[in-house]
Amino acid sequence: MSKSLTSQTGLMSLVSCLLGLLCASSAHAAQPPVSLPPFIITGRVTDYRGAGLESAEVRVRKGSTLLARGNVGKFDADTSANYALTVPMSNTDVPTAAVTNDILTLEIEAGADTYSDTNVTITAANPGRTLKLNIRAASCTNPYGVSDAYLSDIRMYVDACGIDGFLDAEGNYQPNADFDGDGVYNYAEYLAGTDPFDAADAGLKILSWKAVEGNPDVMEATFLPAPNRAYSAERASTESDGTRSLRPQFELTPHQLTPERYAVRKNYLNTGNEDPEVRAIYLYKEGSSSLYRLRLE
Amino acid sequence: MRSTFTKKALLACIACGLSSAAVASSFTNHAGHVVSGQLVSLTNGVAVIGSRAYPLSVFPDSEQVRMRALLCVPQKLPPALEARRVALRERLLRSEALAKAGAKSSESAAAHRARLEVVWRQMLDNAKIDDATRAYWRLRLAEDASRGIPAKKE
Numbered sequence: 001m002s003k004s005l006t007s008q009t010g011l012m013s014l015v016s017c018l019l020g021l022l023c024a025s026s027a028h029a030a031q032p033p034v035s036l037p038p039f040i041i042t043g044r045v046t047d048y049r050g051a052g053l054e055s056a057e058v059r060v061r062k063g064s065t066l067l068a069r070g071n072v073g074k075f076d077a078d079t080s081a082n083y084a085l086t087v088p089m090s091n092t093d094v095p096t097a098a099v100t101n102d103i104l105t106l107e108i109e110a111g112a113d114t115y116s117d118t119n120v121t122i123t124a125a126n127p128g129r130t131l132k133l134n135i136r137a138a139s140c141t142n143p144y145g146v147s148d149a150y151l152s153d154i155r156m157y158v159d160a161c162g163i164d165g166f167l168d169a170e171g172n173y174q175p176n177a178d179f180d181g182d183g184v185y186n187y188a189e190y191l192a193g194t195d196p197f198d199a200a201d202a203g204l205k206i207l208s209w210k211a212v213e214g215n216p217d218v219m220e221a222t223f224l225p226a227p228n229r230a231y232s233a234e235r236a237s238t239e240s241d242g243t244r245s246l247r248p249q250f251e252l253t254p255h256q257l258t259p260e261r262y263a264v265r266k267n268y269l270n271t272g273n274e275d276p277e278v279r280a281i282y283l284y285k286e287g288s289s290s291l292y293r294l295r296l297e
Numbered sequence: 298m299r300s301t302f303t304k305k306a307l308l309a310c311i312a313c314g315l316s317s318a319a320v321a322s323s324f325t326n327h328a329g330h331v332v333s334g335q336l337v338s339l340t341n342g343v344a345v346i347g348s349r350a351y352p353l354s355v356f357p358d359s360e361q362v363r364m365r366a367l368l369c370v371p372q373k374l375p376p377a378l379e380a381r382r383v384a385l386r387e388r389l390l391r392s393e394a395l396a397k398a399g400a401k402s403s404e405s406a407a408a409h410r411a412r413l414e415v416v417w418r419q420m421l422d423n424a425k426i427d428d429a430t431r432a433y434w435r436l437r438l439a440e441d442a443s444r445g446i447p448a449k450k451e
Contacts, residue, residue, distance in 0.1 A: 149377075150384070153381055156420065160412075194391070200392075200401035200405070201391055201395060207395075224391060224394055224400075226387075275441070276391040277394055278394055278398040
């Protein structure tokens with residue numbers, strides 16, 4: 001009798017154990033979705049020339065579901081980015097949010113064009129992380145990576161002005177040549193928005209460099225920016241023995257837009273669609289000797 | 298006196314057959330009749346072909362704005378050509394900004410401008426646009442069309 005009871009008890013405990021396992025399993029599947037810190041995607045959407053688009057919409061999709069959208073434009077914050085998307089994240093798979101390692105698609109719509117051939121597939125990172133992603137939203141049918149319109153204009157300019165040497169014997173664009181001899185090769189001029197036929201218009205050339213009157217710790221650098229670009233200044237120190245390295249290590253250094261001692265210092269200078277104008281930035285002298293240069297973001 | 302003049306001008310416009318030109322603009326004469334013609338300039342809001350045209354500066358400010366807007370309408374460039382003009386204009390203004398900053402000589406800037414204007418005229422000549430639009434833009438490479446109303450006074 002007691003044996004039988006024991007046996008029954010054993011059977012009951014086995015059943016209850018199985019039920020427990022089933023309950024645990026169903027409790028795991030029904031785990032409620034929890035909103036986690038968002039995954040941020042930010043960067044610059046540019047045309048082939050590197051100029052930021054003036055109006056466009058950037059979207060992030062998971063499958064066909066839209067997770068986030070944002071407009072391309074100028075930000076008030078000190079950043080070189082012209083778009084930022086906040087992708088909602090979740091701990092479990094829900095249609096309205098991404099889970100770490102989800103495959104997301106970035107889509108750009110500019111005017112009447114949706115750049116499907118430049119769509120970018122990205123993997124959702126951990127919640128709270130930021131991904132910097134610069135994208136060129138353009139298309140070209142030439143092998144040089146410049147816009148077709150630019151190439152067509154260049155050819156027309158060469159023909160109309162009877163310029164020899166810019167195109168090769170077969171009439172091809174030469175991206176690695178420096179036609180005007182300003183030290184900046186043709187493709188770099190294209191990216192910088194400078195004129196490849198004008199030696200005075202040379203990439204990121206600093207036009208003047210002088211100490212500010214009455215404030216010798218601040219240097220004024222002038223240059224001619226191109227439209228819809230983001231620039232920053234970089235500095236490299238000399239070696240401890242005062243010599244200059246053959247390969248100096250440049251790092252981002254903040255600049256001011258006015259020469260006053262306590263003016264706001266920022267990292268990026270963003271240009272809009274205004275007419276070309278020589279701009280000045282102000283840099284604090286640091287150390288006994290430094291090298292400075294401009295960087296196009 | 299002016300009324301008679303403008304009526305003659307409009308009649309001349311029709312007689313010359315200019316209404317069949319590429320620009321199909323409609324104007325209303327003083328009698329309230331709608332006529333078509335090629336807009337070359339505006340005199341007190343009425344189309345004039347050739348002969349006398351008054352500078353916009355002789356009109357009151359409010360009237361100038363209206364007339365500039367009217368003058369802008371038929372001279373709009375096709376988007377692809379406008380994009381080319383903007384690219385050339387950018388090169389022109391960069392060259393002039395560099396000259397202003399002393400980074401290049403004014404002679405060099407002038408030569409550069411001349412070359413860009415040659416290219417611009419060639420682009421206009423190759424474009425499928427009407428003669429009035431071509432004539433309007435021939436000397437307006439540096440115009441800032443993006444802001445709607447031309448900055449230069451006629």
